[in-house]
Amino acid sequence: MTILVFGETGQLARELAADETVTCLGRDQADLSHPAACAAAIRQAQPQAVINAAAYTAVDKAESDEALASVINGAAPGAMAATCADMGIPFVTVSTDYVFDGSGDAPWQPGDATGPLNAYGCSKLAGEEAVRAAGGAYAILRTSWVVSAHGNNFVKTMLRLGRERDRLTIVADQIGAPTPARDIAGACLAMARQLAEDAGKSGTYHLQGAPETSWADVARAVFAEANITCQVEDIPTTAYPTPATRPLNSRLDCASLEQAFGILQPDWRLGLRDILKDLGDLA
Numbered sequence: 001m002t003i004l005v006f007g008e009t010g011q012l013a014r015e016l017a018a019d020e021t022v023t024c025l026g027r028d029q030a031d032l033s034h035p036a037a038c039a040a041a042i043r044q045a046q047p048q049a050v051i052n053a054a055a056y057t058a059v060d061k062a063e064s065d066e067a068l069a070s071v072i073n074g075a076a077p078g079a080m081a082a083t084c085a086d087m088g089i090p091f092v093t094v095s096t097d098y099v100f101d102g103s104g105d106a107p108w109q110p111g112d113a114t115g116p117l118n119a120y121g122c123s124k125l126a127g128e129e130a131v132r133a134a135g136g137a138y139a140i141l142r143t144s145w146v147v148s149a150h151g152n153n154f155v156k157t158m159l160r161l162g163r164e165r166d167r168l169t170i171v172a173d174q175i176g177a178p179t180p181a182r183d184i185a186g187a188c189l190a191m192a193r194q195l196a197e198d199a200g201k202s203g204t205y206h207l208q209g210a211p212e213t214s215w216a217d218v219a220r221a222v223f224a225e226a227n228i229t230c231q232v233e234d235i236p237t238t239a240y241p242t243p244a245t246r247p248l249n250s251r252l253d254c255a256s257l258e259q260a261f262g263i264l265q266p267d268w269r270l271g272l273r274d275i276l277k278d279l280g281d282l283a
Contacts, residue, residue, distance in 0.1 A: 003192055004047035006030055006038065006080065007054035011148040012094060015185035016053055022189075023047070032056075032072040035079035042083045049192040050084050052077050052093040053185075059098070059120040060243040066119040073123035078130025085136025090195035092188050097144040097176060097208075099125045102247020105175070107212075109253050110142070110204040118244035128204065137199035139191045141184070141257075143207045144250045145218075147271070148181035149278035154215065158222040159281055162230040172216035172234035176250025177209040180271030187263050194261055201260050206252035209268025218268075225272060226281045 001021055007013030008026035017024050023045065030041040032054055042050055056062060056072040077093045084091035098121035099114045116122045128140050147155045155178070161168055187207050195201055213221075216234045223230050237246060254265045 001048045001193055001196065003049045003051060003189070004042060004045045006032065006050070006052045009151070010053060011146055011151045011153060011181040012053040012184055012188075014150040015148065015181045016051065016188065019189055032076040033068060035071065035076045038076050039079045039083040042080060042087070047089065049090045049092070049196055050080060051188045051192055052080055052091070053188070055094070056120070056123065059118065062120040062123065063118065063243045066123065069119060069123040070126055073120070074126030074130060077127040078134065081131040081134035081136060081138055085134045088136070090137040090139070090192050090199070091131065092139045092141065092192045092195070093127065093131055094184065094188070095128050095140050095142045096121065096124045097142060097250040097252055098247060099128065099142065100247060102249045104249055105251070107251035107253035108206070108249075110206055110256055117247055120244060137195045138202050139195060140204040141187060141191065141207055142204065142252060143179045143184055144176045144252060145178040146181050146184065147178045147275060149275045150181070154178070154218060155222055155272065155275055158219045159226060159228070159279070162223050162226070162228040165230060167231040167233060168219065169233045169235045169239070170216040170219045171237050171240050172214045173236050174246055174248055174250060175212055175214055176252070177212050178218055178268040178272070179207060179209045180266060180268060180275065182274065183207070183209070183266040183271060187257070187261075190263055191261055203260070205257040205260065206254045207257055207263065208252040208254055208265065209271060210265045212251055221269060221272060225276050
């Protein structure tokens, strides 16, 4: 099965590229700010499935750049999905916990009412709606707190700062879990292949690492695994203001993903060890 992936240098795309059935398209080949070009790239490649691993991910910058974020995260996936529907091939795209308002403390179900708190979340929600409206075989995979050995992410930032400082203040009242990009990639590939056999599995699903935790405790886990001596002080979100409002509850219920596709929730702590091993930072 040949799979076309939008994205080349991002965390998820780098993991997907390791699969021999995958062809990745970089920005020079398909710029998501031009949705029609993305549709044309699919028609030219004639793949058997498409995975969208590219996105506008600068959450704070999106507050002042919402128009571009909406095109890249909203219109582009919609154009991809419509083209895939026309060609009769499955389409998989990755979304975010930020489509929810972060209220309560129960894990979010895929069918729960959405209510994004920031422009990034709004742009990703627009993409979800466009993909559903396209009418083809599709899977929207919401995830959270993506980490890997590639690109910029919380784990790599903690490794750098932990070696530079004796003490860090880290937000402790945002609860969710890191999700290794390698696990997201594996899930996307499995979903694309299964959708090609059974379009009835189309829908919205969640994938998140387990167990639930806070950013502060993730930092402690990074330091413990990498043998870094750096103290972590818990602080509330209100003590670390950012342009974009972050949800306090990022817990995601992943049961339907296992039921439909047989994909289990990964242990983020095992994923963290793999990341540190890849980086040469495992103690």
